[in-house]
Amino acid sequence: xxxxxxxxxxxxxxxxxxxxxxxxxxxxxxxxxxxxxxxxxxxxxxxxxxxxxxxxxxxxxxxxxxxxxxxxxxxxxxxxxxxxxxxxxxxxxxxxxxxxxxxxxxxxxxxxxxxxxxxxxxxxxxxxxxxxxxxxxxxxxxxxxxxxxxxxxxxxxxx
Numbered sequence: 001x002x003x004x005x006x007x008x009x010x011x012x013x014x015x016x017x018x019x020x021x022x023x024x025x026x027x028x029x030x031x032x033x034x035x036x037x038x039x040x041x042x043x044x045x046x047x048x049x050x051x052x053x054x055x056x057x058x059x060x061x062x063x064x065x066x067x068x069x070x071x072x073x074x075x076x077x078x079x080x081x082x083x084x085x086x087x088x089x090x091x092x093x094x095x096x097x098x099x100x101x102x103x104x105x106x107x108x109x110x111x112x113x114x115x116x117x118x119x120x121x122x123x124x125x126x127x128x129x130x131x132x133x134x135x136x137x138x139x140x141x142x143x144x145x146x147x148x149x150x151x152x153x154x155x156x157x158x159x
Contacts, residue, residue, distance in 0.1 A: 015144035022151035029155040044113075052117040056099050060125045063095035064132065071136030084133060092129050096122050128154075 038046050071084050103118050131150060138146040 015148075018148035019144050019151075022148040022155070026151045026155040048113055048117040051114065052121040055102055055118055056121045056125055059095050059098050059102070060092075060129060063091040063098075064129060065091060067091075068132050068136035068139075071133060072139035074140070081137065084136070085130075088129060088133050092126055095129075096126065 034046070034049060037049050065087070067084055067088055071081070099118060099122050103115055107114050109115075131154075135147045135150070138144070
């Protein structure tokens with residue numbers, strides 16, 4: 001059932017505006033984190049954040065398998081929501097393990113600050129991947145406003 005079916009006002013312009021402004025706010029919050037680390041920390045701290053991002057982001061991007069998009073367009077209900085969540089849990093666990101393997105293989109066990117940065121970033125990505133799949137469910141039912149609200153909250157909280 002879509003927003004139109006429930007009697008909720010449907011506005012493509014409103015959804016686009018909410019979604020775009022939420023994405024912009026989230027991007028600005030992420031840039032603010034990096035600027036804050038650069039201002040309050042050392043060059044090494046900025047390097048650690050950048051290194052953690054460089055290690056974790058491509059692995060988690062690949063492991064996402066575009067499940068958000070698949071869930072949002074699965075009108076035939078070929079798979080249940082539980083199927084999507086189960087697959088997301090498996091791919092998220094595999095991505096987390098792969099990030100740790102990359103960390104150990106390339107940086108060894110003696111680099112505690114690198115390990116901390118990577119593990120902390122992996123933890124944030126774990127939560128993000130689950131919420132991303134929720135966005136697919138919201139999109140499927142035309143609830144872009146919920147996606148935007150979640151992105152506003154992530155920007156404020158720092159997720």
